[in-house]
Amino acid sequence: MTIKIGILGYGNLGRGxxxxxxxxxxxxxxxxxxxxxxVSLHTATQGVAVRSADDLLSGDRLDIDVxxxxxxxxxxxxxxxxxYARRYNVVDSFDTHAHIPDHFSxxxxxxxxxxxxxxxxxxxxxGLFSLNRxxxxxxxxxxxxxxxxxxxxxxxxxxxxxxxxxxxxxxxxTVPVESALEEVRAGKNPELITRQKHTRExxxxxxxxxxxxxxxxxxxxxxxxxxxxxxxxxxISQEEMDRDHSQLPHGGFVLRSGKMASGAGSxxxxxxxxxxxxxxTSSVLLAYARAVARMSAEGQKGCRxxxxxxxxxxxPHDNGYLRSHYL
Amino acid sequence: MTIKIGILGYGNLGRGxxxxxxxxxxxxxxxxxxxxxxVSLHTATQGVAVRSADDLLSGDRLDIDVxxxxxxxxxxxxxxxxxYARRYNVVDSFDTHAHIPDHFSxxxxxxxxxxxxxxxxxxxxxGLFSLNRxxxxxxxxxxxxxxxxxxxxxxxxxxxxxxxxxxxxxxxxTVPVESALEEVRAGKNPELITRQKHTRExxxxxxxxxxxxxxxxxxxxxxxxxxxxxxxxxxISQEEMDRDHSQLPHGGFVLRSGKMASGAGSxxxxxxxxxxxxxxTSSVLLAYARAVARMSAEGQKGCRxxxxxxxxxxxPHDNGYLRSHYL
Numbered sequence: 148m149t150i151k152i153g154i155l156g157y158g159n160l161g162r163g164x165x166x167x168x169x170x171x172x173x174x175x176x177x178x179x180x181x182x183x184x185x186v187s188l189h190t191a192t193q194g195v196a197v198r199s200a201d202d203l204l205s206g207d208r209l210d211i212d213v214x215x216x217x218x219x220x221x222x223x224x225x226x227x228x229x230x231y232a233r234r235y236n237v238v239d240s241f242d243t244h245a246h247i248p249d250h251f252s253x254x255x256x257x258x259x260x261x262x263x264x265x266x267x268x269x270x271x272x273x274g275l276f277s278l279n280r281x282x283x284x285x286x287x288x289x290x291x292x293x294x295x296x297x298x299x300x301x302x303x304x305x306x307x308x309x310x311x312x313x314x315x316x317x318x319x320x321t322v323p324v325e326s327a328l329e330e331v332r333a334g335k336n337p338e339l340i341t342r343q344k345h346t347r348e349x350x351x352x353x354x355x356x357x358x359x360x361x362x363x364x365x366x367x368x369x370x371x372x373x374x375x376x377x378x379x380x381x382x383i384s385q386e387e388m389d390r391d392h393s394q395l396p397h398g399g400f401v402l403r404s405g406k407m408a409s410g411a412g413s414x415x416x417x418x419x420x421x422x423x424x425x426x427x428t429s430s431v432l433l434a435y436a437r438a439v440a441r442m443s444a445e446g447q448k449g450c451r452x453x454x455x456x457x458x459x460x461x462x463p464h465d466n467g468y469l470r471s472h473y474l
Numbered sequence: 475m476t477i478k479i480g481i482l483g484y485g486n487l488g489r490g491x492x493x494x495x496x497x498x499x500x501x502x503x504x505x506x507x508x509x510x511x512x513v514s515l516h517t518a519t520q521g522v523a524v525r526s527a528d529d530l531l532s533g534d535r536l537d538i539d540v541x542x543x544x545x546x547x548x549x550x551x552x553x554x555x556x557x558y559a560r561r562y563n564v565v566d567s568f569d570t571h572a573h574i575p576d577h578f579s580x581x582x583x584x585x586x587x588x589x590x591x592x593x594x595x596x597x598x599x600x601g602l603f604s605l606n607r608x609x610x611x612x613x614x615x616x617x618x619x620x621x622x623x624x625x626x627x628x629x630x631x632x633x634x635x636x637x638x639x640x641x642x643x644x645x646x647x648t649v650p651v652e653s654a655l656e657e658v659r660a661g662k663n664p665e666l667i668t669r670q671k672h673t674r675e676x677x678x679x680x681x682x683x684x685x686x687x688x689x690x691x692x693x694x695x696x697x698x699x700x701x702x703x704x705x706x707x708x709x710i711s712q713e714e715m716d717r718d719h720s721q722l723p724h725g726g727f728v729l730r731s732g733k734m735a736s737g738a739g740s741x742x743x744x745x746x747x748x749x750x751x752x753x754x755t756s757s758v759l760l761a762y763a764r765a766v767a768r769m770s771a772e773g774q775k776g777c778r779x780x781x782x783x784x785x786x787x788x789x790p791h792d793n794g795y796l797r798s799h800y801l
Contacts, residue, residue, distance in 0.1 A: 166735035170615040247801050248794070273801045275613070275742075278785055280800040285761040285788040286602070286754070288497040332747070394738075407757060408493035411721075411750035415602075416743075420659070423738035427613070430734060434612040454796050458605055459781040461612040467575070469781050473607040474574050474600045 149173060150440045151210060152433070155180045155200060155231065156217035157188055159395070160240065163429030164215050165192055171433055173463045177211055208234050212443075213436040215239075217429075225250055232258040232265045232450075236443045238436045240270040240428055247273065247452075255450035264443040265450045269435040270428040271419055272296070276401045278453055279417040283403025287413050290405015291336050295323035295344060299397025299424060307372050308349055311365050313357030316385060318392040320348040323400065331402050334412040347378040350392055352385045397424035434461045476500060477767045478537060479760070482507045482527060482558065483544035484515055486722070487567065490756030491542050492519055498760055500790045504538055535561050539770075540763040542566075544756075552577055559585040559592045559777075563770045565763045567597040567755055574600065574779075582777035591770040592777045596762040597755040598746055599623070603728045605780050606744040610730025614740050617732015618663045622650035622671060626724025626751060634699045635676055638692050640684030643712060645719040647675040650727065658729050661739040674705040677719055679712045724751035761788045 152174050154161050161179070168176045178196045181188055185197045203209060214235040218224055220243045228239045232254055241250050247268055258265040268274065272294070280292055297320065304319035311317075327344055330337045337343075349366055353359055363380045367373055383391075398419040406412055421427045435453065438460035442451070459466055462473075479501050481488050488506070495503045496519075505523045508515055512524045530536060541562040545551055547570045555566045559581055568577050574595055585592040595601065599621070607619055624647065631646035638644075654671055657664045664670075676693055680686055690707045694700055710718075725746040733739055748754045762780065765787035769778070786793055789800075 163734070163736070170735050244801065248798055251797055268801055275609070277801045281785050281789055281796060282602070284800070285764075285785075285790075286758050288757070334747070407490070407750060407753035408497050409490070409750060409753050411748070411753045413749065413754045413757075414747040416745045416747075418743045420661070420741040420743075421738070422740065423734060423736060426734035426736050426738045427740045430615070430740075431613050437612075452797060452801055454786040454793065454801070455784050457782050457784045458608050458612075462608055463612075466781065469608060470574055470578055470779060473611070474571065474595055474604045474779055474781070 148440075148444075149175050150437060151175055151177045151212045152436060153178045153180060153203075153209070153211040153214040153235070154217060155203070155214055155227070156223075157181050157183075157190070158217060159425040160429055160432075161217035162191065163423075163426045164217060164432055165190065165195075166426070167429045167433050170430070171437070171463065173437070174433065178209065180214075203231060204234065211235055212440045213238060215432050215436055217432075225253070228265065228267060229253045229257045232263050233261045234263070236263050236439050237265045238269055238432055238439055239265075239267050240274070240432060241268045242270060242273055244273060251450050251452070259449040262448045264439050264447050266435050266439050266452065266456070267450060268452055269432050271421075271431060272399065274428075274431055274453055275419070276399065276417070279401040279415070280403075281454060283401070283415050287403050287405040287407075287415065290403050290413075293331050293339070293402040293404070294399065295328055295402075296399040297321035297323050297345065297397065299399070299421070300392075300395050302395070304347065304349075304372055307369065308351065308366055311362055313354050313362050314351055315354045316352040316388050318350045318388065320350075322346045322348055328400060331404060332414060332416065334404050334414050336404055341375040342377060345376060347373060347376045349378060349380045350383050350388060351380060352388050353382055394422065395424045397421050437461060437463065475767075475771075476502050477764060478502055478504045478539040479763060480505045480507060480530075480536070480538040480541040480562070481544060482530070482541055482554070483550075484508050484510075484517070485544060486752040487756055487759075488544035489518065490750070490753045491544060491759055492517065492522075493753070494756045494760050497757070498764070498790065500764070501760065505536065507541075530558060531561065538562055539767045540565060542759050542763055544759075547573075552580070555592065555594060556580045556584045559590050560588045561590070563590050563766050564592045565596055565759055565766055566592075566594050567601070567759060568595045569597060569600055571600060578777050578779070586776040589775045591766050591774050593762050593766050593779065593783070594777060595779055596759050598748075598758060599726065601755075601758055601780055602746070603726065603744070606728040606742070607730075608781060610728070610742050614730050614732040614734075614742065617730055617740075620658050620666070620729040620731070621726065622655055622729075623726040624648035624650050624672065624724065626726070626748070627719075627722050629722070631674065631676075631699055634696065635678065635693055638689055640681050640689050641678055642681045643679040643715050645677045645715065647677075649673045649675055655727060658731060659741060659743065661731050661741050663731055668702040669704060672703060674700060674703045676705060676707045677715060678707060678709050679715050680709055721749065722751045724748050764788060764790065
């Protein structure tokens, strides 16, 4: 079975999915869909159709097994995922944790009625980190959860700094506090406040004549984004920014620590170290697209999350191979 | 729904499952079954029925949702799991990797015909480590796999040393080589031979007058068990053995390291640090017993492994709670 993949949205994530299709021999990219003028897109893949997103909904339903929707969670996905789930199996990476239940309900209603299968919030957090929070709680019923992020670029925090007057460019790194991580790993189950878990490093290109002290003050006191953290601000040149900070690395750690009924301690740790956040997220999206294609072929419909997917659906190998080689 | 758990076999693992039931509010222990004389068992739980294993198969089928079979993989489980799957949903921790396909087939044939549901090879390896090998390959299609075990007690290696002439008692620890782990974590994808991944530490109580040099020589040159490793042998007193080496700690690391289509590196690491190998394994067995009870209630039958279980089945919480709290 070759899985026919469509990509809707052609930013960092869409380009990542496009590239990742070539690492999955059981998949084929059948179209890239955009809300921009299709002629304006310069895609990496030769010979793949680039079409208007409108073509997905007008005329005949296109021959696509799973449409991977690569768009922002703030305003795009809440509107786009239900819209396209009316006609296609879809996967998205909706990552606004607080709004997941609403998004799930909206998508489930549409997909359930249309007979399509949708999977929302795939990626690494939400996604793989979520899985490990669930697993940790199931296997260590009495314990504590810890999630640390970084070292990695937070695009939301970088954007917030860029909006400050006098800032020409900015990049924000979230950094886990190593000593806190070590305490958790040692099974000490510490109570950690925000400031004790992460620090923030900001690299700023200031406009000529800008007041650097004022910029630093505005960053470090910014409510929600920085005021509860120890933040370091570094002023650099645009050349340094382009040379040293053009990538989007990220990662982090999910830990569950607790005691078995006997009192014996157990610590589970899951971590990711990613040179490129969007490239890895793209690869995860495709593994879940594979699961969606198979579960849909079995007749499943409605909305799912990573919690609902048996691991075997994620692998291109059959169950006999998995038992022989991975179990 | 309260899940009625039966335990078959009352060694380290059976005792661990018995204790772990009390950490799972949705479960109830309804019986401990033994192939020994039931009167000889001194159980930790007050008021739970202790019965002969024969009672499971003679007379009426007992009211048990899932029977957790706590026995050895070498000779017991290949015979016991199919036998009891004729009447009960079962979970086991069969861990002889090379024989898993045969064990699966035997159990699947019986359970499929009887209409029961069986899950084999639950635990941490096989089990959680297997899951992470599958996940790693699905999310990083082009990369390398690494599994390191320890620091922990290998009971098979300890037993092998105890069989040497002049050895009164022995405990063997498998120890991962930290520098190799660091190379893997750094994304260097090293080729590692056996000796480069683990060392072995052996603690020996020698009988009086025994030839210690001969014992050391026999250990370090023992085929399969020690000859491919750098092994250190320490002679200690029985008092030291009892004081310092009475626990069964274990754990290890599963890593997947590779490159995304763009060339960006990704490393996934999963690790366990367990004060008690059997206690943690017991807790994992119960989480999979929960899944078996639910999947059986849905009408599933036959044999399954950890690869076939959607994560949500492992948690006592409903799907809405999981989406709100863990996703």
